[in-house]
Amino acid sequence: MTNRRITLAEGDGIGPEIAPVVVEILDAAGAAVEFERIEVGERVYRAGHPAGITPETWEVLRRNKVLLKGPITTPQGGGFKSLNVTIRKTLGMYANVRPCVSYHPVIQTKHPRMDLVIIRENEEDLYAGIEHQQTRQVVQCLKLISRPGCERIIRYAFEYARRNNRQKVACFVKDNIMKMTDGLFHRIFNEVEVEYPELPGSHWIVDIGAARLADTPELFDVIVLPNLYGDIMSDIAAQITGSVGLGGSANIGDECAMFEAIHGSAPTIAGQNIANPSGMLLGAVMMLTHIGQPDVATRIHNAWLTTIEEGIHTLDIYREGTSRQKAGTREFGKAVIERLGRRPEILTPVDYGAGAQAIETDYSHAAAPRAVKETIGIDVFLDWEEGTPANLGTRLKDCAGADFELRLITNRGVKVWPDGYPETFCTDHWRCRFIATSGQATHAAIIALLGRIAAAGYDFIKTENLCTFDGQAGYSKGQGEG
Ligand code: NAD
Numbered sequence: 001m002t003n004r005r006i007t008l009a010e011g012d013g014i015g016p017e018i019a020p021v022v023v024e025i026l027d028a029a030g031a032a033v034e035f036e037r038i039e040v041g042e043r044v045y046r047a048g049h050p051a052g053i054t055p056e057t058w059e060v061l062r063r064n065k066v067l068l069k070g071p072i073t074t075p076q077g078g079g080f081k082s083l084n085v086t087i088r089k090t091l092g093m094y095a096n097v098r099p100c101v102s103y104h105p106v107i108q109t110k111h112p113r114m115d116l117v118i119i120r121e122n123e124e125d126l127y128a129g130i131e132h133q134q135t136r137q138v139v140q141c142l143k144l145i146s147r148p149g150c151e152r153i154i155r156y157a158f159e160y161a162r163r164n165n166r167q168k169v170a171c172f173v174k175d176n177i178m179k180m181t182d183g184l185f186h187r188i189f190n191e192v193e194v195e196y197p198e199l200p201g202s203h204w205i206v207d208i209g210a211a212r213l214a215d216t217p218e219l220f221d222v223i224v225l226p227n228l229y230g231d232i233m234s235d236i237a238a239q240i241t242g243s244v245g246l247g248g249s250a251n252i253g254d255e256c257a258m259f260e261a262i263h264g265s266a267p268t269i270a271g272q273n274i275a276n277p278s279g280m281l282l283g284a285v286m287m288l289t290h291i292g293q294p295d296v297a298t299r300i301h302n303a304w305l306t307t308i309e310e311g312i313h314t315l316d317i318y319r320e321g322t323s324r325q326k327a328g329t330r331e332f333g334k335a336v337i338e339r340l341g342r343r344p345e346i347l348t349p350v351d352y353g354a355g356a357q358a359i360e361t362d363y364s365h366a367a368a369p370r371a372v373k374e375t376i377g378i379d380v381f382l383d384w385e386e387g388t389p390a391n392l393g394t395r396l397k398d399c400a401g402a403d404f405e406l407r408l409i410t411n412r413g414v415k416v417w418p419d420g421y422p423e424t425f426c427t428d429h430w431r432c433r434f435i436a437t438s439g440q441a442t443h444a445a446i447i448a449l450l451g452r453i454a455a456a457g458y459d460f461i462k463t464e465n466l467c468t469f470d471g472q473a474g475y476s477k478g479q480g481e482g
Helices: 015-028 042-046 055-064 083-090 147-163 181-193 206-215 227-240 278-290 294-309 329-338 389-400 443-455
Strands: 004-009 033-037 066-069 095-101 115-121 131-133 139-141 169-173 201-205 222-225 248-252 257-261 373-383 404-411 414-417 429-436 459-469
Touching: 004 015, 004 055, 015 278, 015 294, 015 329, 055 066, 066 278, 083 257, 095 147, 095 227, 095 278, 115 147, 115 227, 147 169, 147 181, 147 222, 169 181, 169 206, 169 227, 181 201, 201 206, 206 222, 206 227, 222 227, 248 278, 257 278, 278 294, 294 329, 373 404, 373 443, 389 404, 389 414, 389 429, 389 443, 429 459, 443 459
Parallel strands: 004 033, 004 066, 066 257, 115 222, 169 201, 169 222
Antiparallel strands: 095 115, 095 248, 131 139, 248 257, 373 429, 373 459, 404 414, 404 429
C-alpha cells in the first residue's frame, strides 16, 4: 500500500508531548502514512496571524486533505480567532464526531454502561461569530441555521449510525423557545428519520436531554445536535466517561477532514510527561478508518484497550485499587506498542471491518422547490432612551405614513406597546414592527419609511424585513405580534 500523506500539527501545551507518542504508535502498528509537519497555533498567533495559521499552511492543508492535530491554545483577548473553528469552517468540515465510551471496570466512572457518539454540527449556529454592540446597553450575536446545514449533519448522523451498527438516533434542540432556528433542525430531523426505519429517532429539549445525558447516559446511542449544544454536551459526555483526556474526535467534510483529541492544550500540566495521549490516539484511530486503513485502526485500538485493561494508567485516570501502574506520557505510548497484536479480555475488542468508513452525505433535499417569498413589512430596531413606550408609540405612528401601520413595539422581545405594563423593564433597544397596509412592502416604501424615522430624530440601528414564504410567516410571532 502506498503511504497516504497526512498533515501533522503537534499543537501547543501538551501537544508536543502527546503527538510524538501517537506518531510512534502509528509507525509501530504499520500505518501506511507519511507526515508533512506544519506549525499552527500560539507561536503563529504571536507572529501576527490573527487565526493562528499562515497563508502557505492553508495550501498544505488543502493539498493533503487530512490533518492530525494536537490541541491549540487560543491566546486570550487581542482579537485572536479560534484556529479550530476557522479550519473547520473554511475547509467545510461540517460534522464533528465524538465517541464517548466508559471503560468499566478498568477506569473509574459513575456510568459503567455508557457508549454513545455525539455528532455535532460544526459550521453554523452562534459560531458564525457575527456579533454587534447595537446600543450602549445591548449586544447581539446572530444564530444562523440553514436548511442544507441541518440536512447534511442529520443525514451524516443517520448514515454513521447505520454503518456503525448503532441502534438509535436522538436529536437535542431548544425549539420550544427558538421555534424557527432550532425548529428547522427538529423538522429536518423528522424528515430524515423516516428514511432510516431501522433506527428509531427521538427528540429531546436540550435542557432535559442534557440532564438525562449527565445522569443516565446509557439511554443514548447516537446524538445529533446544533453546534453550541454539541460543544457543551460532548465535553460533559467525555468527562463522565472518566476523563476528558480519553476522547478522540473527527471533523469531517466532503473534501477535508481533521482528527484530534476532545480536550484542549492543558497548559498547566505541559512539559511534565504526565498528559494522557489517549484522546489524540483515538482521534488517529478514527483517521485510519477514514483513510481506508481499518485493520491498522483495529490493531491500535485493541492494543490501547489491552493497555488500560492491564491497569497501565496516566495520572488523570490513575486510581488506587483499579490502576496497577502509573505511567508517564512516553511510557504509556511504549506500553501500547508492546501490546500491538493483542486483544482485550475484559473490555470489548473493536473491529472496524475491512472497508473504508468515509461517509458521504446526500443532501439533495436541501434544493427543494423555491418557495414564493413576499415582503410584507419590516422590524426597525432603535437605540432610544428618551421616554416611555407610550411616547415612542405615539410618535412613531406618525412616521408610519400611508404605506405602513405600526403594529407593535417590543423591548428584549416583550411587548411594551400597545397595552404594555409599567412593570416591564426596558433597555435602550426597541424593536418596532411596521406592516405594509397594502400587504406588500417594496424596497422603495421601506427606504421612505426609514427616511421619515431618521427625519423625526430616531437612531435606527438595524432592520429586519418581514417575509412570508409560500404564505407562511418567516419571522417570530409572539404575544400580540402581527
Ligand atoms: P483543557 O481540555 O486543556 O483542560 C481541562 C482539564 O483537563 C485540565 O485540568 C487539564 O489538565 C485536563 N486535561 C486535558 N487534557 C488532558 C490530557 N490529555 N491528559 C490529562 N489531563 C488533561 O481545557 P481548558 O483548560 O479549558 O483549555 C486550555 C486551552 O486549550 C485554551 O487555550 C483553549 O482555548 C484550548 N482548547 C483547545 C482545543 C483544541 O485545540 N481542540 C479544545 C479545547 C480547548
